[in-house]
Amino acid sequence: MDPDFDAELYLRLFEERALLDQRQWRGRAPWDQPADEVAAALVAVGALDADLAEEIVDQYALAQGLRPGGRQMPRMRGFSQPPGKQVPLTAPRVVATGWTLEPEWGNVRIHYVSLGDRNTALAITATESAGQSLMHSQGPGGMPITQPQLTDDQGTTQIAHFSGGGGSGGYNGRLVTPLPLSKTTGWIEVGESRIELADVEFPVRALVEPLPSMDPAVRHIWRRLSTFHHRHFRSGSSIDLTLEAFVAAGVLAPDDPLIEEALHVSLAMSGNPTSGATIPEPWASLVAGTHRFDGPTGAVAISVVTAPVDGTVICAEGLISTPDSFQVSIVTSPGELNGSHPFRTGVKNVALAWSAEDDRGNHHVGSMNGWGGGPDLSEGSIEFWPPIHPQARELKLVATATTERAVITVPLPDWDTEE
Amino acid sequence: MTESWWSWLLPVEVPLECGGELHHLRWEDGSLAALDHEDPEGERALGALGAERPACIEILDAWARHADDLGVLTLSSRGMADPVQVEVEDQMPGRGMNRIRPARGVTSATPAAARGGSGWTAFAPLGAHPMMQGPSPGPFEGITKLMALGGAMSQRLVATVIAAWSDRVAAGDEAVEGHVPTLTAALYGRVTSSVRSWLSDAALEVELEMIPASESPSINLEGQLATVRLPFLWLSEIWVRDLSVVLNWFVLRTISSDQGELQLLAISPNFSEVRPITIRLD
Numbered sequence: 001m002d003p004d005f006d007a008e009l010y011l012r013l014f015e016e017r018a019l020l021d022q023r024q025w026r027g028r029a030p031w032d033q034p035a036d037e038v039a040a041a042l043v044a045v046g047a048l049d050a051d052l053a054e055e056i057v058d059q060y061a062l063a064q065g066l067r068p069g070g071r072q073m074p075r076m077r078g079f080s081q082p083p084g085k086q087v088p089l090t091a092p093r094v095v096a097t098g099w100t101l102e103p104e105w106g107n108v109r110i111h112y113v114s115l116g117d118r119n120t121a122l123a124i125t126a127t128e129s130a131g132q133s134l135m136h137s138q139g140p141g142g143m144p145i146t147q148p149q150l151t152d153d154q155g156t157t158q159i160a161h162f163s164g165g166g167g168s169g170g171y172n173g174r175l176v177t178p179l180p181l182s183k184t185t186g187w188i189e190v191g192e193s194r195i196e197l198a199d200v201e202f203p204v205r206a207l208v209e210p211l212p213s214m215d216p217a218v219r220h221i222w223r224r225l226s227t228f229h230h231r232h233f234r235s236g237s238s239i240d241l242t243l244e245a246f247v248a249a250g251v252l253a254p255d256d257p258l259i260e261e262a263l264h265v266s267l268a269m270s271g272n273p274t275s276g277a278t279i280p281e282p283w284a285s286l287v288a289g290t291h292r293f294d295g296p297t298g299a300v301a302i303s304v305v306t307a308p309v310d311g312t313v314i315c316a317e318g319l320i321s322t323p324d325s326f327q328v329s330i331v332t333s334p335g336e337l338n339g340s341h342p343f344r345t346g347v348k349n350v351a352l353a354w355s356a357e358d359d360r361g362n363h364h365v366g367s368m369n370g371w372g373g374g375p376d377l378s379e380g381s382i383e384f385w386p387p388i389h390p391q392a393r394e395l396k397l398v399a400t401a402t403t404e405r406a407v408i409t410v411p412l413p414d415w416d417t418e419e
Numbered sequence: 420m421t422e423s424w425w426s427w428l429l430p431v432e433v434p435l436e437c438g439g440e441l442h443h444l445r446w447e448d449g450s451l452a453a454l455d456h457e458d459p460e461g462e463r464a465l466g467a468l469g470a471e472r473p474a475c476i477e478i479l480d481a482w483a484r485h486a487d488d489l490g491v492l493t494l495s496s497r498g499m500a501d502p503v504q505v506e507v508e509d510q511m512p513g514r515g516m517n518r519i520r521p522a523r524g525v526t527s528a529t530p531a532a533a534r535g536g537s538g539w540t541a542f543a544p545l546g547a548h549p550m551m552q553g554p555s556p557g558p559f560e561g562i563t564k565l566m567a568l569g570g571a572m573s574q575r576l577v578a579t580v581i582a583a584w585s586d587r588v589a590a591g592d593e594a595v596e597g598h599v600p601t602l603t604a605a606l607y608g609r610v611t612s613s614v615r616s617w618l619s620d621a622a623l624e625v626e627l628e629m630i631p632a633s634e635s636p637s638i639n640l641e642g643q644l645a646t647v648r649l650p651f652l653w654l655s656e657i658w659v660r661d662l663s664v665v666l667n668w669f670v671l672r673t674i675s676s677d678q679g680e681l682q683l684l685a686i687s688p689n690f691s692e693v694r695p696i697t698i699r700l701d
Contacts, residue, residue: 012604020497020611021622062559063494066503066566 002250007047008056010248014038014241015060019067035060037224037238039347041245044220054347084334084375086308089315092116093183094301095197096318101190105129111299112318113188113197114329120150120181122160122190123299123318123329127170150177152185164370172320173370174329202300205409206316208307211400217251221262223353223400225269225283226365239266282355282363286386289362293323295387296415302328304408310401312352316408319395321415325385327369328397335378353400354382358392358412366397390415422676424582425449427660431571437474444478444568446575449582451482478568481561482576487583489598491562492605495577496570498612498663500621503573505566578659581605585655589632602651603629609654613663614638614645618688636671640690657683665696 015035035057042048093115101108106128114121151157158181164173181188187196211219224242243259246252252259264277268287279287300319307313317329332352354366364384371380388395397408430447432454442455453459453475463480466472485491496503566573584602587595595602611625624644630636632650639646649671656673657663663670668685671693675682679700686693 006600009600009603012600013607016497016604016608016611020501020608020615059490059493059559062563066494066505066563068502068504 001045001047002248005047005249007042007249008052010245011035011039011042011048011053011056015056015063019060019063034238034241036347037241038245040224041217041220041242042249043347045216045246045249045251047249047251050348057347084377086311086313087333087376089305089313089331089333089377090117091303091305091315092121092317093199094303094318095199096299096301097195097197098298099195101193103191108190110190110195111320112301113195114303114317115183115185116180116317117183118180120152120158120160120177120188121317121329122150122175122188123173123320124164124175125170125172125320126166148175148191149189150175150181151189152181153187154182154185156181163372172327200301202302202411202413204302204304204316204411206304206306206406208309208404208406210404215251217246218258221246221258225262225265226355227351227353239263281361282357282365285361285363286365289364289386292386294390295323295326296321296390297323298413298415300410300413302408302410306399306406306408309352309399309404309406312401314352314399314406314408316397319410321388324387325383326364326388327381327383328366329379329381331377331379333377335373335375354384355398355400356384357396357398358389359394360389360392362386362389362392364388388412423449424585424655425578426676427681428575428578431575433568433572435474435478435568438471442473442475444475444572446572449579451479451575453479478565481565482579485561485565485576486579488562488580489584489601489605490559491565491576491580492601494559494562495566495573497608498616498658500612500616501608503566503570505563505573574659578655581654581659585652588651599629603627606649606651606654609658610647610649613658614647614669617664617667617669618645636684638669638671638686638690662698665698668694668696670696 018035039048039053039057043050043053094112095115096112097110099110101110106126109125109127111123111125114123147159147161149157150160158177158179160175160177162171162173162175164171166172175190185197187194189195221239221242224239239262243252243262247254247259260277261280265279265283268277268279268283271290278284298321300321302316302318305313305315311334313333315331317331320327356364356366358364364386366382366384369381369383371378373379393412395410395412397410399406399408425448430445432443432445435442435444437455440455442453445452445454453473456462456473456475459476459479462470462473462476466476494503565576584595584598586592588602606629607625607627610627611623614625615621615623618640620643622643626644626646628646628648630648630650632652634648634650636650636653637648653672656676657670662681662683665683665685667688669688670683670685672684673681674684674695681698683696683698684693685696
């Protein structure tokens, strides 16, 4: 690092220019936060204290908000939360069912049932036979169909509530009971339909390992390029600011080939042509898979709890594969504070970065897709893309933290016989 | 005799709703006073005992808290080309300040050039009031509350903060060392805004070197880049007095200021001449 480089001054002058010059925002996606990008880069290489960086970014975000047409979004941050504490997580019993119920209003595919200590959840996709029929239908006893009654073989009954989303193409989400049903139940009744729960052994493995040694600047660049705000929005459009900051700080030479490589990857990941430049893996397979819709349809029980990854314990519940992506239900403790805001980059790299790799060398990246909870415990799903390759037989899910990563190895079924 | 920093700054008076009545706050000679409250100290004491604190007193206290708060310079306007709009609704959520709403019509009173002053006479800094209570303010709440008083009063708050730090810079105060990036950024934003307005080029790039007041200020233009060397004192002597550009010349520093006469050193818009400009109130 250049000993004369003043990181605080660099960030403050960047903010001053941004305040005076709305050109800073042009060409950038509305969820891009250029100041966050610069601040995170300076923090990542140890040039600037993270708390000071956040203070500066927050103060200028307020200044922006006080200007006509100023962006108000940054002000959504600024309320510090107390740090969460780690609470014990136990793996639920997860049974992939493949059952499809066919009520009058459409059908409900129950991908898997998760029987945990805190609750029981059914991961479902509901499809209506006619528009709006789901939301206007009633189940037994006049209960809303979105709040079915679940019963186990011990006679315990709970009302489940739907959380998820969807539209005319169907609803994806989970039916979750407030209290758990029996973890050893042999079946569950959903309203008047009974689902037999036949456990199938899938030896899922989870390990936590230190991250390979890497220059902090290089690690930050690749991490930023793989941090996706949303699957459909892509990322990388502000990576130029990270690169400029690193050059200014003297941690990257102006002619370092990494700069061109990162810019090419950023362009490619943003869906732009790259003038024939060769994109390295894993990016090449991500770009190549952008238009794939041949993912298998089905679910896999995962049911694993990792050791702490830089202090965060991860419980992976189950995987649902669809033609264009796959989702993995996750619980973490403590909750991911910074990661709870889907539209903020954040100054500190505290959120887990998700990726996956199959046994055929295909790569996937994951982004948050529905997330909730609090400081101690949060849960939601990670959506990965491109979709699972139909011939893949093993998938490694990777959650990367600051110094460690969790690798969850999931054997994949023979999808043809599963469905 | 050293000229006071508030010389050439006109008094400002703003109406304010306070306890259901229309009161007035007046800034003059570096001090803010609540004109309708004869005994602010007594009202603070009553507030400490549980009585509702008048809005005027809250403003006085907020002013005292932020009189040297560099956050003021971060949030406030960099110049004419950088308008700032602060409404009460801009206060942080959950910290309603509905009583503190400036009434319409900010007024400037009579000129006060070269008038003597005694500084903070209407109130004392927060630290001098151990009995002062109330909710702990958020980091920005007090500043935005003061900025909501309106542009002219907000400018006086900015002038107050700039004056405090100009003094510290001049005195070699050790507090300056930890705030050089903030001071530089505050100067950069205002210089950039002024230079761009002066040259009518909103896209002009500006590089700034914040120099000691003892060095010669300068400004050069090469293509689309203006290279500027100015001390932080420029803000106090020139910018807060709205003297950045006089007769389309850019003012670099004050040569002298006395008895209603200002002599300024300025540079022509084609950068070919540096000459004194004299302004005199007759």
